[in-house]
Amino acid sequence: MGSLSKAFSSTLGRKLIMGLTGLFLSLFLVIHLVGNLQLFKDDGGKAFNEYSYFMTHFLPIKIVSYVLYISIILHAVYALIITARNKKARTVQYAQYNGAANSSWNSRNMGILGTIILLFLVIHMKSFWAEYHWGGLPYVQYEMKLDNPNVVKITQLPFNGKELVHAEYVDVQNQTEVVVAKDLYLIVKDSFSEAWYVILYVLSMIALGFHLYHGFQSGFQTLGFDHVKYKPIIDFVGLWVFSIIIPAVFAAMPIYMYFAQ
Amino acid sequence: MSGNMNLTLKVWRQKNAADKGQFVTYKAADISPEMSFLEMLDVVNERLVKGTQDPIHFDHDCREGICGACSLYINGRPHGPKQAITTCQLHMRSFHDGEIITIEPWRATAFPVIKDLAVDRSAFERIQQAGGFISVNTGGVPDANEIPISKVISDEAFNSATCISCGACVAACKNASASLFVSAKISQLALLPQGQPERYRRAQAMVAQMDKEGFGNCTNTGACEIECPKEISLTNINRMRRDFYNAKFFKEEEIN
Numbered sequence: 001m002g003s004l005s006k007a008f009s010s011t012l013g014r015k016l017i018m019g020l021t022g023l024f025l026s027l028f029l030v031i032h033l034v035g036n037l038q039l040f041k042d043d044g045g046k047a048f049n050e051y052s053y054f055m056t057h058f059l060p061i062k063i064v065s066y067v068l069y070i071s072i073i074l075h076a077v078y079a080l081i082i083t084a085r086n087k088k089a090r091t092v093q094y095a096q097y098n099g100a101a102n103s104s105w106n107s108r109n110m111g112i113l114g115t116i117i118l119l120f121l122v123i124h125m126k127s128f129w130a131e132y133h134w135g136g137l138p139y140v141q142y143e144m145k146l147d148n149p150n151v152v153k154i155t156q157l158p159f160n161g162k163e164l165v166h167a168e169y170v171d172v173q174n175q176t177e178v179v180v181a182k183d184l185y186l187i188v189k190d191s192f193s194e195a196w197y198v199i200l201y202v203l204s205m206i207a208l209g210f211h212l213y214h215g216f217q218s219g220f221q222t223l224g225f226d227h228v229k230y231k232p233i234i235d236f237v238g239l240w241v242f243s244i245i246i247p248a249v250f251a252a253m254p255i256y257m258y259f260a261q
Numbered sequence: 262m263s264g265n266m267n268l269t270l271k272v273w274r275q276k277n278a279a280d281k282g283q284f285v286t287y288k289a290a291d292i293s294p295e296m297s298f299l300e301m302l303d304v305v306n307e308r309l310v311k312g313t314q315d316p317i318h319f320d321h322d323c324r325e326g327i328c329g330a331c332s333l334y335i336n337g338r339p340h341g342p343k344q345a346i347t348t349c350q351l352h353m354r355s356f357h358d359g360e361i362i363t364i365e366p367w368r369a370t371a372f373p374v375i376k377d378l379a380v381d382r383s384a385f386e387r388i389q390q391a392g393g394f395i396s397v398n399t400g401g402v403p404d405a406n407e408i409p410i411s412k413v414i415s416d417e418a419f420n421s422a423t424c425i426s427c428g429a430c431v432a433a434c435k436n437a438s439a440s441l442f443v444s445a446k447i448s449q450l451a452l453l454p455q456g457q458p459e460r461y462r463r464a465q466a467m468v469a470q471m472d473k474e475g476f477g478n479c480t481n482t483g484a485c486e487i488e489c490p491k492e493i494s495l496t497n498i499n500r501m502r503r504d505f506y507n508a509k510f511f512k513e514e515e516i517n
Contacts, residue, residue, distance in 0.1 A: 007509040011438075011478045012468055012502055082478045086436035089370050089477030095271075095284065096363040098337030099435060102487035108435050110480065218481040224506060226499035 011085070014078055019222030021075040022215050028068055029246055039253050044154045045185025046142045052132060052184045053166050076118055083111055106210040107218070113211040120204035127191055132184050139164045140183040143176045156183070192257035205251040213243035266292045266358040270305065272317055273365045278373045278381075284363075287317075294354035298341060299324060299331060301353050318377040324349040326490065329425030332432070333378055334365040339429035339488045347427060347490045367428050369437035371474040384474040385426050385442060392466035393446040395455050408454045421448035423491040430485035430493075436477030441485035443471045444501035445493045451504055461508035465516045468505050 007013045035055065038048040055061055099108050106113060131137060139157040144150075157164060157180070167180040191197055216238035220226070225234070268289040275282030289305050296304070299321050306316035322330035331348040335341035341351045356362060364378060372380040422445075430441035447464055450456030456463070479498055486495045508514070 003509075003515055010468060010505075011472050011476075012505050013509070015478055015480075016502075016506065082480075086438075086477035086480075089437035089475055090368050091370055092368050094334060094337065094365055094368055095273075096337040096365070099484065101338055101342075102433055102484040103435070103482040107480070107482040214481070221481050221495070221499050222502065224499050224503040226496055 014082055015222045017074060017078050018082065019219040021071040021078075023219040023223070024067070024071050025075060026212065026216055026219070026242055028071075029242070029250075033246055033249055036250075036253060039185075039188065040256060044142070044152060045140070045183065045189070046152060046154075046179065046181075048185045048188070049140065049181040049183060050168075050179065053181055056132065057166075072118075072121065076114070079111060079114055104214065107214040110211060110214060113207045116204060116207040117211060120200070120207070123200070128184065128187065131187055132182065135187075137182045137184065138186060139180055140186070142179040142181075143171075143174075144178075146170070146175045146177060149177065156186075189257060189261060192254045193261055195258065198254040198258045201254040202251045205247040208250075209243040209247035212247070213239060216242045264294065266294060266353060266356065266360075268292055268301075268353075268356065268359070269361045271361060271363045272378070274317070274377050275366075275374050277376060282374065292353055294352065296353045297324070297349055298333070298335070298351040298353065299349050318375075318379045320379045321349060326350045327425060329427035332367050332380065332428060334367060334432055336363055339367070339432040340427075340490055344487065345490055345492050347425075350490075367432040369428075369431050369476070371437070371439070371476050372428060372431065380428075382426070382428050384476075385428065385439070387474065388439070388443055388467050388470045389426075389446060391470035392459065392463035393450070395450055395459060397455075410453060414452050418449050418452035421445045421452065421493065421497055424449075424489075424493050425491060427490060429488050429490060431476065433484040433488035434477065434479075435482060435484065436480055438479045438485075439471050439474070439476040440479035440498045440501065441489060441493055441495070443467050444497035447501045447504060448497045451500065460504065461512045462514050462516055464501065464504035465508045465514075468501070469516070 008017060035051055036048075038051050039045075041047045055065075099105075136159045138159045141155040141157055143153040143155070164180065166182065167178070170177050192201075217231075217234050220234050270287045270289050271284045272287060273282060274285045287305055287309075289301060292301050292304065299319070302317060302319060309316050320330045320332055322328045324331075326347045326349060329347070331340075333340065333348045335348070335351070340346060340348045342355055343351055366372075366374050366378045367380045367382075369380075371384040372382055375381050424442060424445035426442060428442070431437050431439050434440075447467055450463065451460050481495070481498075483495055486493065
């Protein structure tokens, strides 16, 4: 075995992969959240649909997205490998175990929380990511007068995979700017009109919050970053940004979409 | 005597490593609250021996909290309900009259049960032998304060060196990870000038032996730090990681 693969197959090396992928996924959440704020815009989904097109067609982002998919898979696979070893390290369980006396519930149940998040991701990517790429999505046309871009005329276009493509152009004759885009916004709106779907999202975001409450600071520790100078900052950001604000704003999206219609 | 307690003990009995083992319930009557936990077990054992029964086997030695021999997983926690003490420093006043006390051995594949509550912790010794030392040439005696070391560093190294290798960290960890022990043993030398020549060799060798012994992964739950009788801090584990990554990714010396 090569020396690098040996390093990465040690207990410390495997956790290093968990830490690196976990922190990268945390960083992605920030980008994803900022982008999805377009959902709160009251513009018939124009900004959101334009953003969806940009995210799926801008090359650097496409490359990063593949790193992202690999990270999700590595994070889950290594979690399984690590857990299997941990189970083997203690085959006879304690009859009485008082874990609450020395550690937090979420730190001891990262696997359960992670499984919830993974199941959520499967549903989430099936609903939107797979639909956007391969589902027969309807198109929508936005027309804005050049002298008054705040007035938007929205036309739903029926699905026609052969003739419709994404387009942005200026119609000089009618003095309008026209955007034709895949209407992912409609799919999002439809999905979040179902109460059970909204509840599923909110519960998953709670699981995400608890997962990151331990995971964010644990990731830094796994990388070896631990100093009195910045440990409090990592803990603060982990708690407030990653386990409270980010999951809360994500959860607010389906709730907002549900009550807005 | 008045004020004495009557307790019920649920004790793990196991003839040898191959035996399946089971809990056996014993009455511990008339126990003084001033007794240590081990003295209480001594009393129970005396009565068992008088009744020609096999006494409960458990590890103990100095009985003053410095040797690390006593173990015992009491009511779901290593060394019982108190913090920063070993089982020999635990007194029966920490329990109440009529309480049912569950006593189990350390549970880890790397710590096989020898008999009853005594486990084989020689895995720790093999980790130490893999690199937990410094090599010193014989010759003239060096001056005592020849090499200057800052107070902060010497204190930190000394804190790491207080580890008594009791194994409570492994017992407490949900993954049966030995990271706190190994990292304390790495830190106590890595922090000091004398530990530098073998620093990166040591980190690799000790981690490799830890993995070989079958201990689990550290997931930073922090349980070890809370249960450590010597209050060894989690920082040691992060220091071990830095030394290990440094050795693997940035240094020339490579072992294994």
